[in-house]
Amino acid sequence: MNFDQEIQKRRTFAIISHPDAGKTTLTEKLLLFGGAIQTAGAVKSNKIKKSATSDFMDIERQRGISVATSVMTFEYKNLYINILDTPGHKDFVEDTYRTLTAVDSVILVVDSVKGVEEQTEKLMNVCRMRNTPVIIFINKLDREGMRRFELMDDLERKLEIKVRPLTWPIGMGKEFKGVYNLHEKNIYLFKAGKTTIEDERLLINDVHDAVLDDKIGSDADRLREEVELVEGVYDPFDINDYLSGSVAPVFFGSALNNFGVRELLETFVAIAPPPKDRETDQRLVKPEEERFSGFIFKIHANLDPRHRDRIAFLRVCSGRFERDKYFHHVRLNKDLRFNNPYNFMARSKNIIDEAFPGDVVGLYDRSNFKIGDTLTEGESFVFRGIPNFSPEIFKELVNTDPMKSKQLDKGIEQLTDEGVAQLFIHSDGRRKIVGTVGELQFDVIQYRLEHEYGASCRFQQMNYAKACWITSEKPAKLEEFMRAKSRHIYYDKDDNPVFFAESQWLLNSAIENFPEVEFHFTSEFKTDASNFNKGREAI
Ligand code: G4P
Numbered sequence: 001m002n003f004d005q006e007i008q009k010r011r012t013f014a015i016i017s018h019p020d021a022g023k024t025t026l027t028e029k030l031l032l033f034g035g036a037i038q039t040a041g042a043v044k045s046n047k048i049k050k051s052a053t054s055d056f057m058d059i060e061r062q063r064g065i066s067v068a069t070s071v072m073t074f075e076y077k078n079l080y081i082n083i084l085d086t087p088g089h090k091d092f093v094e095d096t097y098r099t100l101t102a103v104d105s106v107i108l109v110v111d112s113v114k115g116v117e118e119q120t121e122k123l124m125n126v127c128r129m130r131n132t133p134v135i136i137f138i139n140k141l142d143r144e145g146m147r148r149f150e151l152m153d154d155l156e157r158k159l160e161i162k163v164r165p166l167t168w169p170i171g172m173g174k175e176f177k178g179v180y181n182l183h184e185k186n187i188y189l190f191k192a193g194k195t196t197i198e199d200e201r202l203l204i205n206d207v208h209d210a211v212l213d214d215k216i217g218s219d220a221d222r223l224r225e226e227v228e229l230v231e232g233v234y235d236p237f238d239i240n241d242y243l244s245g246s247v248a249p250v251f252f253g254s255a256l257n258n259f260g261v262r263e264l265l266e267t268f269v270a271i272a273p274p275p276k277d278r279e280t281d282q283r284l285v286k287p288e289e290e291r292f293s294g295f296i297f298k299i300h301a302n303l304d305p306r307h308r309d310r311i312a313f314l315r316v317c318s319g320r321f322e323r324d325k326y327f328h329h330v331r332l333n334k335d336l337r338f339n340n341p342y343n344f345m346a347r348s349k350n351i352i353d354e355a356f357p358g359d360v361v362g363l364y365d366r367s368n369f370k371i372g373d374t375l376t377e378g379e380s381f382v383f384r385g386i387p388n389f390s391p392e393i394f395k396e397l398v399n400t401d402p403m404k405s406k407q408l409d410k411g412i413e414q415l416t417d418e419g420v421a422q423l424f425i426h427s428d429g430r431r432k433i434v435g436t437v438g439e440l441q442f443d444v445i446q447y448r449l450e451h452e453y454g455a456s457c458r459f460q461q462m463n464y465a466k467a468c469w470i471t472s473e474k475p476a477k478l479e480e481f482m483r484a485k486s487r488h489i490y491y492d493k494d495d496n497p498v499f500f501a502e503s504q505w506l507l508n509s510a511i512e513n514f515p516e517v518e519f520h521f522t523s524e525f526k527t528d529a530s531n532f533n534k535g536r537e538a539i
């Protein structure tokens with residue numbers, strides 16, 4: 001197979017949802033339908049138990065399991081499909097944000113009973129930043145859920161995207177009979193508790209076929225009415241609208257009952273995009289370029305605390321990644337080679353000799369990498385679109401063992417390179433703030449600092465509600481602002497100034513009073529301003 005064909009075969013995507021909507025179940029079912037696993041139950045949930053009391057063992061278990069299931073690769077219909085796993089626990093949502101930077105498309109799972117939930121909205125905002133194509137799967141149709149036209153409105157309003165149903169459900173809950181495929185004009189009949197994946201397709205000419213009345217009785221007329229309404233309300237599906245991220249096709253089903261998953265998979269392989277061009281700070285990089293480039297989107301610490309090596313996950317963006325070949329680490333201006341790179345085919349680790357755009361490669365790393373680092377075949381550019389997001393919880397890091405200051409500094413630096421949390425240092429050089437999106441990270445940090453670095457610390461609550469990166473086209477104005485707010489100005493790891501506000505109200509007033517200062521809610525402020533403004537409210 002030639003190089004271009006290799007690229008065109010790749011489909012790299014993530015399944016995302018609010019916790020409990022059915023992401024893990026759907027992932028497993030896609031692997032089952034795709035032939036990558038033979039029995040349901042083979043993929044163990046990678047999430048920490050949802051009880052409020054997740055303990056350290058849970059955290060450790062999570063780390064262990066999620067390395068194994070970080071990327072699940074399988075071949076289906078001559079395509080090479082990479083599913084990038086995302087953590088199920090809400091405190092780890094920042095990991096999910098970052099994984100979204102490494103995919104070419106997304107399947108979003110929504111619970112039909114609950115509709116669009118908070119985390120779904122946040123994740124969708126991240127997809128929107130890069131116009132990632134999204135397919136929506138409405139799950140749990142075997143339960144009594146929201147009325148479906150209401151659900152469609154809920155999706156459009158809260159996710160700010162146009163939707164286009166490609167299947168339509170017949171009844172729901174106990175009365176759930178199946179789904180009508182609006183494109184192929186046939187029906188799959190539902191059988192609860194089905195564990196096999198055989199088709200139960202009812203071949204009909206269209207929704208007016210009399211066979212329907214025999215099979216689903218009085219629901220047939222209702223379906224006819226609803227289908228007419230759907231076809232009238234929604235524009236015909238245009239793949240280009242999906243690829244540009246402006247329309248999301250919608251599927252209905254029940255992942256637990258293997259229902260509606262096949263239509264989803266078949267449509268996914270028919271429409272999901274192969275690797276796309278990617279923006280860097282210098283130019284657009286095309287996957288088919290001869291020279292290799294890629295970036296690190298995730299770093300995983302070794303489970304064994306005696307070994308400091310970590311696994312860095314590299315997304316290949318262009319050219320051919322090769323084992324033992326020197327590549328250029330742009331930030332460190334240093335050439336590195338890797339003798340044991342591996343992939344995740346059939347969910348086991350295999351050492352590989354080469355990888356292509358769209359692939360994810362695991363690299364053993366001894367503290368060379370930070371999230372967002374770019375590797376190239378010589379050129380000095382940096383991939384854009386891998387920002388840090390504004391954290392939601394802020395605590396001051398207090399050293400409780402002054403004899404171990406060095407260990408603490410090193411530990412916190414390495415943990416924040418891994419993306420466990422973000423570190424902000426006050427201009428006085430002493431006060432340090434750790435910012436996260438979830439409380440659980442503070443436990444993880446404290447535990448790992450102690451066990452891996454021998455340092456001890458505690459966290460002191462801080463009354464900050466928002467943090468934003470600040471810039472201005474007029475350096476004097478920025479300086480004036482920073483002087484006025486000096487107590488609340490910290491620096492991130494790249495020495496960018498960050499303003500901490502005690503409330504949204506105080507932030508708004510700062511924005512009003514200093515119109516020439518720009519406030520950013522992700523660390524990547526050179527991107528298109530309209531995307532920021534969306535991020536502003538939401539992330
Ligand atoms: P998540 O990864 O998005 O957090 O969700 P997960 O797949 O773990 O599913 C959450 C719960 O919803 C699970 O039940 C799962 O069995 C159930 N579920 C998934 N799909 C469907 C569906 O189509 N219909 C119904 N009725 N339930 C569904 P659980 O009791 O939390 O866990 P478990 O003990 O079943 O693993």
